[in-house]
Amino acid sequence: MxxxxxxxxxxxxxxxxxxxxxxxxxxxxxxxxxxxxxxxxxxxxxxxxxxxxxxxxxxxxxxxxxxxxxxxxxxxxxxxxxxxxxxxxxxxxxxxxxxxxxxxxxxxxxxxxxxxxxxxxxxxxxxxxxxxxxxxxxxxxxxxxxxxxxxxxxxxxxxxxxxxxxxxxxxxxxxxxxxxxxxxxxxxxxxxxxxxxxxxxxxxxxxxxxxxxxxxxxxxxxxxxxxxxxxxxxxxxxxxxxxxxxxxxxxxxxxxxxxxxxxxxxxxxxxxxxxxxxxxxxxxxxxxxxxxxxxxxxxxxxxxxxxxxxxxxxxxxxxxxxxxxxxxxxxxxxxxxxxxxxxxxxxxxxxxxxxxxxxxxxKHFISAFGEHVIGKEVEQALKEAVEGSNVEVSEFTVAPQISPSSGLPYHEWFIEFENEPENLPQLAKKIEASLQTQNSYYFDLIGGKVLQPLKITVVKKNGFQDYMKSIGKLGGQNKIPRLSNDRKIADILIQKNLTK
CATH class of the missing domain: 3.40.50 (Rossmann fold)
Incomplete structure (x- = not known):
């Protein structure tokens, strides 16, 4: 017409x-x-x-x-x-x-x-x-x-x-x-x-x-x-x-x-x-x-x-x-x-x-141990890890776990899935491999036993929306930071029972 x-x-x-x-x-x-x-x-x-x-x-x-x-x-x-x-x-x-x-x-x-x-x-x-x-x-x-x-x-x-x-x-x-x-x-x-x-x-x-x-x-x-x-x-x-x-x-x-x-x-x-x-x-x-x-x-x-x-x-x-x-x-x-x-x-x-x-x-990076991990690197790592699979990610953020109850410190990935992977450890390994390839500092820290490989914590359905709502930032121009050098977001997700 x-x-x-x-x-x-x-x-x-x-x-x-x-x-x-x-x-x-x-x-x-x-x-x-x-x-x-x-x-x-x-x-x-x-x-x-x-x-x-x-x-x-x-x-x-x-x-x-x-x-x-x-x-x-x-x-x-x-x-x-x-x-x-x-x-x-x-x-x-x-x-x-x-x-x-x-x-x-x-x-x-x-x-x-x-x-x-x-x-x-x-x-x-x-x-x-x-x-x-x-x-x-x-x-x-x-x-x-x-x-x-x-x-x-x-x-x-x-x-x-x-x-x-x-x-x-x-x-x-x-x-x-x-x-x-x-x-x-x-x-x-x-x-x-x-x-x-x-x-x-x-x-x-x-x-x-x-x-x-x-x-x-x-x-x-x-x-x-x-x-x-x-x-x-x-x-x-x-x-x-x-x-x-x-x-x-x-x-x-x-x-x-x-x-x-x-x-x-x-x-x-x-x-x-x-x-x-x-x-x-x-x-x-x-x-x-x-x-x-x-x-x-x-x-x-x-x-x-x-x-x-x-x-x-x-x-x-x-x-x-x-x-x-x-x-x-x-x-x-x-x-x-x-x-x-x-x-x-x-x-x-x-x-x-x-x-x-x-x-x-x-200001959104992780360098709690000198690794200088930036947003582009974590996004690329996740993209490569889910490519060719039926895994779908709704939202995610990453924070350092400096004082775990046991073992070495690590990066904790909080991921909300639309379609969860059947094998979560396998997905973590793929993300880990990509991140080490992209970031030589991170690679050295893992190899030098300063850090242990990353761990994934699954966020409940709509968990990130509930988090944003709880801090009064749902909608508007507000968005979830991909990276934090502290555990402010991580702690709220856990405290409010928004993780599995």
Whole structure:
């Protein structure tokens, strides 16, 4: 059936693709221009004056003048912005604060400015248009699209609107998508996540759903409820559903489970959005990694993760990054964040153009014994271990067991299965072999009898959901850390009888 909207999407997609390729093929010049603009625009802010932006002519000057900061370090400036002062981190006042949950800071208020807000919207739009340009598939724009997100209800703080990033973005859905967008505004405003998902299921079941988007753990909950309510696979309920858009966590641990819930394979687009900026999106279906957004008012620096906690770690720009190296990503942006550590670690999969994968969190690792195990390694190990089997994993996290009742310390894997393995020790051996292959430190600790091989503790069905609910973090932008260097999560899972 002919559709004007679908027909117009293709030439627009090719126009955007040409625009993207222009900066992607000139990465160094693009980032140099972003850097110069940031320094020029913020020269007269309080932060710019305190750090002598008027004397910054190069990246080396910037390194000298502006140290790496996390939220706690930047907080004195942020508090002035929150109090309503203008021209502190960026000119004027921000349009919004994206409110996020901080582990050490309580609530964190990340500014979103007149200049930074459009980059969030454009990157999300361009991810879809690049998919259309590559595949020629634009029929999905005629159907209904669901974006599982936080409540769009905003509150005011000293004249500035604040809310969750996904809720703020909900106010900027283009007019041409408004009729296609689901759920309804009323349903989207429901705060309780379980109630909200039930309402979304009821609203979407009769509709022609073509695109479904959200953090995989949320979408899994939505899919499971559709299965329970209809007794059918999601792909049979929504026959034209062919595009899954996701971000926030690695999809690979969920892929087998999703294909089982859907009943068939669907195309997917990976996004890398955060309150601090929209950093990357998947621009090619058959390429590993996401295209780093070099033309979005964000200047990137990178520090090798292994050296990050050294006294004076080396900061490099994209010009000097290498493949297969784990970096902490540092950003400066039109939101007024300067040499800001967002906490993520990335790895470059391509340098022409610059593509990245998120390898983990600099604070989410296990190195209780010097093993430096990161998120990417545990996800890869689990993926390899279940490949070719009928084992399906719903969720997992890993913690060190430093003081076992007997024997050497070990890594304890808490895994919630959809389909449990018949031989749990055999699965543990496969995970162990992969982890030792990937991580030489871990290999040496096992070989040197400092650690014993990992052990698996099975989490009950919906155990991780119950855990998130118990700490008040079900839904929203919250997700289970893959790794912890302590046993806070592990202890709660055990104490609340959420393990078998």
């Amino acid at each position: 002919f559709s004007i909207k679908s027909a117009l999407a293709k030439p627009f997609a090719f126009f955007i693709k040409r625009s993207v390729l222009k900066w992607a093929n000139n990465p160094i010049e693009t980032q140099d221009a972003v850097f110069k603009n940031l320094i020029d625009e913020a020269r007269d802010t309080s932060f710019g004056k305190d750090h002598e932006f008027s004397n910054i002519k190069s990246h080396s000057d910037f390194i000298t003048q502006v140290p790496i900061r996390d939220y706690e370090d930047l907080k004195p400036y942020v508090e002035r912005v929150v109090a309503g002062e203008p021209d502190i981190l960026w000119k004027g006042k921000p349009l919004y604060f994206a409110k996020t949950s901080g582990t050490t800071s309580g609530a964190k208020y990340i500014p979103i400015t007149r200049e930074s807000m459009p980059t969030h919207i454009e990157a999300a739009r361009n991810a879809i248009l690049m998919y259309i340009a590559e595949t020629g598939n634009s029929d999905f724009v005629n159907g209904k699209m669901i974006f599982l997100q936080g409540s769009p209800v905003l509150h005011e703080k000293n004249g500035i609107q604040l809310g969750r990033l996904s809720g703020i973005v909900a106010h900027f859905v283009p007019k041409y998508l408004q009729k296609n967008r689901m759920p309804s505004w009323e349903t989207n405003c429901i705060e309780d996540w379980e109630t909200k998902v039930e309402a979304i299921v009821d609203e979407t079941l009769p509709e022609n759903m073509t695109v479904i988007s959200g953090i995989p753990s949320w979408v899994q909950m939505y899919f499971e409820k559709i299965n329970q309510k209809t007794g059918k696979k999601v792909g049979d309920v929504f026959k034209n559903f062919n595009l899954f858009i996701f971000g926030g966590v690695n999809y690979e641990p969920y892929r087998a489970k999703f294909e089982s819930l859907i009943g068939r394979k669907v195309d997917s687009i990976e996004l890398y959005p955060a309150s601090e900026g929209f950093f990357a999106y998947q621009d090619q279906q058959n390429e590993r990694g996401m295209l780093l957004q070099l033309n979005s008012g964000i200047f990137y620096e990178f520090v090798e993760a292994e050296a990050f906690f050294d006294k004076d770690p080396k900061r490099v720009t994209i010009k000097d990054v290498a493949l297969k190296t784990n970096y902490v990503m540092i950003i400066s942006s039109t939101a007024g964040l300067w040499a800001y550590n967002i906490g993520d670690t990335v790895e470059f999969t391509s340098l022409k153009p610059y593509r990245v994968i998120v390898s983990g969190r600099i």
